[in-house]
Amino acid sequence: MKEYTIALAGNPNTGKSTLFNALTGLKQHTGNWAGKTVTLASGYYRYKNIPLKIVDLPGTYSLFSNSEDEEVARDYIVFEKPDVTLLVLDATSLERSLNLALQVLEMTDQVLICLNLMDEAKKKGLKINAKQLSKNLGVPVIPISARNREGLDVLSDTLLKMCSGTIKTKPYKMKYREEIEAKIIKLEKELSEILGPDYPARWLAIRFLDGDSKLIAALKNKLASNGEGGGVHGSTTALGRSGGGHSC
Amino acid sequence: MDQQQRLDALAAVTPAEELDHIRESIVSNLFQKSRELCSKSVVIQDKNQLYKSEKLDRIFTSKVWGFPIMLGLLGVVFYLTIAGANVPSSMLANFFGWVEGYITLAFTAMNAPEWLHGLLVLGLYRGTSWVVSVMLPPMAIFFPVFALLENYGYLPRVAFNLDRLFKKSGAHGKQSLTMAMGFGCNAAAIMSTRIIESPRERMLAILTNNFVPCNGRWPTLILLASLFMAVGFTGGMHTLVTAFVVMGMVLFGVIITLLVSWMLSKTALKGTPSHYTLELPPYRKPKMLNTILRASLDKTIYVLRRAVKVAAPAGVLTWVLANIYIGDTSILLHFVQFLDPFGQLLGMDGFILMAFIIGMPANEIVLPILLMGYLSTGALTEVEDMAALKQIFLDNGWTWLTALNMMLFSLLHFPCGTTLVNIFKETKSWKWTFVAFAIPTVIAIGVTFAVAQVIRGFGWV
Amino acid sequence: MKDQSDMTTLYLAQSGQKFLIQKVKIKGDLKRRLLDLGFVPGSVVEVLKASPLGDPVSYRVAGTVIALRKEESQLLFGEVIQR
Numbered sequence A: 001m002k003e004y005t006i007a008l009a010g011n012p013n014t015g016k017s018t019l020f021n022a023l024t025g026l027k028q029h030t031g032n033w034a035g036k037t038v039t040l041a042s043g044y045y046r047y048k049n050i051p052l053k054i055v056d057l058p059g060t061y062s063l064f065s066n067s068e069d070e071e072v073a074r075d076y077i078v079f080e081k082p083d084v085t086l087l088v089l090d091a092t093s094l095e096r097s098l099n100l101a102l103q104v105l106e107m108t109d110q111v112l113i114c115l116n117l118m119d120e121a122k123k124k125g126l127k128i129n130a131k132q133l134s135k136n137l138g139v140p141v142i143p144i145s146a147r148n149r150e151g152l153d154v155l156s157d158t159l160l161k162m163c164s165g166t167i168k169t170k171p172y173k174m175k176y177r178e179e180i181e182a183k184i185i186k187l188e189k190e191l192s193e194i195l196g197p198d199y200p201a202r203w204l205a206i207r208f209l210d211g212d213s214k215l216i217a218a219l220k221n222k223l224a225s226n227g228e229g230g231g232v233h234g235s236t237t238a239l240g241r242s243g244g245g246h247s248c
Numbered sequence B: 001m002d003q004q005q006r007l008d009a010l011a012a013v014t015p016a017e018e019l020d021h022i023r024e025s026i027v028s029n030l031f032q033k034s035r036e037l038c039s040k041s042v043v044i045q046d047k048n049q050l051y052k053s054e055k056l057d058r059i060f061t062s063k064v065w066g067f068p069i070m071l072g073l074l075g076v077v078f079y080l081t082i083a084g085a086n087v088p089s090s091m092l093a094n095f096f097g098w099v100e101g102y103i104t105l106a107f108t109a110m111n112a113p114e115w116l117h118g119l120l121v122l123g124l125y126r127g128t129s130w131v132v133s134v135m136l137p138p139m140a141i142f143f144p145v146f147a148l149l150e151n152y153g154y155l156p157r158v159a160f161n162l163d164r165l166f167k168k169s170g171a172h173g174k175q176s177l178t179m180a181m182g183f184g185c186n187a188a189a190i191m192s193t194r195i196i197e198s199p200r201e202r203m204l205a206i207l208t209n210n211f212v213p214c215n216g217r218w219p220t221l222i223l224l225a226s227l228f229m230a231v232g233f234t235g236g237m238h239t240l241v242t243a244f245v246v247m248g249m250v251l252f253g254v255i256i257t258l259l260v261s262w263m264l265s266k267t268a269l270k271g272t273p274s275h276y277t278l279e280l281p282p283y284r285k286p287k288m289l290n291t292i293l294r295a296s297l298d299k300t301i302y303v304l305r306r307a308v309k310v311a312a313p314a315g316v317l318t319w320v321l322a323n324i325y326i327g328d329t330s331i332l333l334h335f336v337q338f339l340d341p342f343g344q345l346l347g348m349d350g351f352i353l354m355a356f357i358i359g360m361p362a363n364e365i366v367l368p369i370l371l372m373g374y375l376s377t378g379a380l381t382e383v384e385d386m387a388a389l390k391q392i393f394l395d396n397g398w399t400w401l402t403a404l405n406m407m408l409f410s411l412l413h414f415p416c417g418t419t420l421v422n423i424f425k426e427t428k429s430w431k432w433t434f435v436a437f438a439i440p441t442v443i444a445i446g447v448t449f450a451v452a453q454v455i456r457g458f459g460w461v
Numbered sequence C: 001m002k003d004q005s006d007m008t009t010l011y012l013a014q015s016g017q018k019f020l021i022q023k024v025k026i027k028g029d030l031k032r033r034l035l036d037l038g039f040v041p042g043s044v045v046e047v048l049k050a051s052p053l054g055d056p057v058s059y060r061v062a063g064t065v066i067a068l069r070k071e072e073s074q075l076l077f078g079e080v081i082q083r
């Protein structure tokens, strides 16, 4: 049976490690401050007898890395191609969480969103319409409270369905200002010619446009090592299927 | 490669002077969209509840109360640890002593050779059991309390309150977060410096992290403070004075951290503070029981595992060194005698320096090695409680100066082996790893030397 | 949008005031970090509270609380929105 890999991504301090612990039964350290986790950790979780490999990532404010812990997270999300990227959003500060979510949706279709800290949101008098959000974003949105183990069953069910392809997503793709869009489309075309279908051309085009030199270096590195190792593997997963107009 | 060249060409697609502008518009668009999505799906029912954390911040980071609360909390944590650890420590020591008696009986009954008994019981068993009885109780109390504060969200407030001091020293405000991690383990704290974006300030945090006592060191601090610094006090007062002394040590470590950061910023790591942003998350009430149980279980397992992995072999090694003779003196004693003049100069002795050197792999074994060293020279006292421990020290000529300087040396000396390995992994530089070793070593020697000279000069001991 | 000369900096805004960001006059990495945190043109930031020693100051932005040193807040231009 195929083993599925699920990466936990999100802003710092949204409860990724707490969710990781709740699912895997392991003991990642948690703390109420941004930057507690700085390295990758992985563990296994069996749901309905299907093994899922869960990867806990450091938190990141965007896919544009600033510090080394964020780079670890960025590289994993972008280059390791997990079967599902499970975005953990903080229900009490959705605005900033969504900034990252929109970027991840640009890059891959295999995204599942969970709204964590729902208990806190309730305490703070926030009412969140997950259905509405899901409709707007084009991916499932599941309210949970990782620390109280609430909503984990629904989450796991949805995860499995996404892994097996039962749920098809139609992620919202950001549209930028006209002049920027024009540049993106041009770059995207060139990039997909150079890189082929295994890389998310539109997303990369945006990174090239705003000159993310660290990412470009990481990409070149990746290409060089693939060249040695013989081809890109795991191309059925996330990265290959994203992107806008091109197909080849 | 052709592919790579084509990518390079594309990488220069945006002229440098336009980059900032393009980024700005991309991210502005993203946030616009986020706000739009939020307004569609989030309803705020009660603004008052939403901003509760800020009301608490008005207290925890207030001009008047910010610092007193910080010091108070630190003191309370130490007080609880010391008050709570005393009895279980004695009980564990008693228990291990009692078991040792039976093990020894069994060895005698089996006619086991003396060296085997020495190696296994006086070396391995004692080394391990001392680590457990001295280390375990304080750790199993300190870390749950600390975890409560951490999960409540207090640490970023400490960073917020102290930032000005770090800025003045040319360091990053998040350094206080990495220092807080150092309380747990300096080796792990070295990894946590990854949260500091600027390489210069990250290096400062790495080089000074060692001045925060880690879990292997500050049971030593507590023990020595309670045996030698709080004499003449009893009961609650004794605990309070001990807590004050330990707190003084920690604060002294912080001052040294700031000073060293400041000096490095003026010399080898010149530069002005780079950018700084610190998130202050809302306070979250931790799950009390859960957090406490998990943290103390975690630490217990950690201490026990370390006891087996490091303390047991170190116990064996020390016993072997103390029992192989060259001439009529054991190897251990040769080493001790060699170090002794220098140790005396620093207000300590050769045994103490020997223990720090052999204890390099892990700080928690320094004290057990020291005891084993002392015991190997004379009568084989069984250490049944903390008073017996003190007697061993006194028999070897200790005064409060010896205790004070051992505490200072423990606080300031070179990082443990694991920490150095991590420093090398993170900096990928032998030079900086060596600097991380040299700075604390020099400071530890300098400070203990000065203290010894002053105190002896005034004739206080 | 206003001319730059009419703008003030976030640093000068008083505790309790709301501030509309119009220009982020920073370059490079820091700019990126501030943008990611929500300090983007068009965002409204609320000034919360100074640390006990006067600096840094905490701000509410994008539903979270972020502290900035004065070196940073002096480079964020915009206007105080009265309320």
Ligand SMILES: Nc1nc2c(ncn2[C@@H]2O[C@H](COP(=O)(O)OP(=O)(O)OP(=O)(O)O)[C@@H](O)[C@H]2O)c(=O)[nH]1
Binding pocket: A011, A012, A013, A014, A015, A016, A017, A018, A019, A029, A030, A031, A032, A033, A034, A035, A036, A037, A038, A057, A058, A059, A060, A116, A117, A118, A119, A120, A144, A145, A146, A147, A148, B150, B151, B152, B284
């Ligand atoms: N009330 C409540 N608190 C939670 C919940 N999930 C996590 N927390 C708390 O939120 C804090 C942050 O949790 P972590 O799991 O460390 O967050 P993280 O996303 O791994 O953080 P980084 O590693 O810094 O990126 C901890 O103090 C948790 O106890 C939840 O569902 N409800």
Ligand SMILES: [Mg+2]
Binding pocket: A016, A017, A018, A029, A030, A036, A037, A057, A058, A059
């Ligand atoms: Mg984490």
